Amino acid sequence: MVSIDTGRFLADLHELRQIGAYKTGVHRPTYSPQDMESRRWLMDRMAEIGLNPSIDGIGNVYGRHQGPGPHLLAGSHIESQNYAGWLDGALGVVSALALARAGLPVDVCAYADEEGHFEGGFLGSRSIIGDLSEEEIDRSHNRTDGTPLRQALADAGLAGKPRMTLEPGRHKGAFEMHIEQGTQLEKANLRAGVVTGIVAIWQYRIWIDGQQDHAGGTTMDERRDAGLTAIRLLSAVDREFPRVCGPRSTWTTGRITLDPGAPSIIPGQAMILFQFRDIDMTVLERMETTLRALVQESNRNERCKARVETVSRSTPIACDPTMLAALDAAAEACAPSLWQRMPSGAGHDSQYLGRLMPVAMLFTPSIGGVSHHWSEDTREEDLALCCDILGDAAERFLQA
Template sequence: MTSIKINKPIQINHDRLQKRLIELAQIGKIQETGVCRLTLSKEDKQAVLLVEKWMGEAGLSTRIDAVGNLIGQWTGSDDSLPILVVGSHIDSQPYGGRFDGTIGVIGAIEAIQTMNEQGYNPERTIEVIAFSDEEGCRFDKGLFGARGIIGQLEEGELERKDINGITRREALVEFGCNPNEVENAVYPKGRIGSFLEMHIEQGPILDKTEKPVGLVTGISGPLWLTVELKGFAGHAGSVPIPYRQDALVAAAEITTKLRELASEEPEAPTVATVGKLEVFPNSRNIIPEHVRFTIDLRDIDIKRRDRIENKLYEAIDEICDRHKVTKTITVDTKSDPRYCSDEILEEMRTAARTLFDESLPEMMSGPFHDALAMSSICDFGMIFVRCKDGISHNPKESANYTDISLGTELLYRTIILRSNAKEE
């Protein structure tokens, strides 16, 4: 249900958009509506080849770069201008949904195909990118493809291993890429002028306000940590509690403390999660000796996030000392909040006024997206599409195809404004 009125018929092809999204969701399908399409897997490669075919149908020339990004290009009448990049990702979480990332790629292709069919000739070159490994769940480091094209890969990233001991380098080779040419994937400074991304909201605001589409004003800054605790194993039935060096008990206390710190200001949008935990030796009757877990801390206020981070480190020190366990903390990701371009936001508002009879909701994004990485080199703008009950990273993730079409129509109209498209 939506309380917003549409002023004009949409130009994009709703049926084609829906058909492609449904077909893509069959690759790596789990349960009735879920998807498991891990980056650089055989399912990911199958999806990339399918999306590449659709890019060709939209009139784009295509290539797969050294970091696994699928790139479709429409050369503008003045290729010397900084280009417009539009896109998102098609890799998924291991227990994910069918709309996370995918609507931003398939919607971008649909927008370009509609522009071609309408006879538009963009002045600046437009590229649609399906970024490699946005999710970061396989190698514990996300935004890989986006960071790859802007020259922000970190030392040792190609040697990161998945749960089966496969390195990212090996996975890239298996995927058909040449990791020795990673530096060639980096775009020249100034080549990318702006970036647009459409994504499901992954939150409840649009659903609760019964609005199909919203505009993003910025993205919270994520802090990802990996914490490793080392205690001492012993028999669960014979070692008295006061003499134990139980790494799991220490991890549990840290997890609880993290939740407390993130809840100190109830009205603040701070969120914190321990989402992955490994225990060794992982036996019923042995005191846990080694625990490895992840921390995900996000906030739109960098000072507040830094304050919580410092308090967390102090708490970890105290807890580890008390339980006589040692610690190692690795910072996997640490990004400042990023704010959307005022100019692009105004263009989106202008495009929205031609489509809707009222202004659209505007909101910050808690989850990070490929736009977070791209924001470090260019202006960016984002469109959110409502998802039912705000559920995401879950097979129950659901979005209405009419809402997706409206978001794609808004994306289409924004691309026309941003690319200075000229009608032939």
């Protein structure tokens, strides 16, 4: 069994969390000075263990193993959500470093903008498989402050750098370790989760057109209030989706914007950012059909007209059976009866890598299920145990 230096693995995690530290978490939005400092830190760690480090024009940091194969790819992302946790993404990158340090033939990668600070999302993993066009880069802006992606790349010193793509046939498969970001493992008193598949995320903008008018002079009977129509539509979604969803489906209203958004003006337009997730295409299609039917029903009953714009529809992906078997065996060897198979409710870079190669993921428990918040945490003994499981599984898969 491969020997993982879990002490160094934990030390690396704690050293990385000092870059962009915020309370007990981190603030490293994509291409920020803190994010770029963390990428330089990672390249230094790669060089120390004999990998050949590079950074490409979209910000992917890649450490290429210089010995013979077969090779594995391992990693995750290194930027964070705003004022968020220290393990989301970083855990996968630092655990990949630990595999390479143990002598396994692993290429390590930190993919850029998995967290979706810029329109399009998953910029790094999509770019590295050849799925990100120059035209999309031209169109993309920061979701928070509107900065064009081209400007952000230039400010980060990445303008003019070529974007790399994965070498065909180099990798036998890709592993990614990640925190669960939920409570299933903790509630079951388990210490590891072998991920069976990664959900698809289907995202929409729902526009509702009303009539902007005076909040005092316009009677309630005369109003075409886009805000009220938006609330009633979302209430109908929450009432009807449980009838058509799967056991692990989720749906989220991430933003409601009212125009003009003033206290004494009836909203003339509402914009809703809405998404749902599941691992089953049949369920996803059923939920979309229901959403569109509810919009049609709203348009029959309301004074304000609604329309749906599809933003993105990703594809769910199943993890590779041979890699799953390796993770199962490793989990049972390292943590007998303290693990389970489970789906991922979050999106991950692995769902894009899975278009080119076999992929698998391993989850560590999340304390209280908290993630995307600075209080996110996992017990160090669980982090170390799962890194051991990952190393064992990688070795088993290489020999399979």
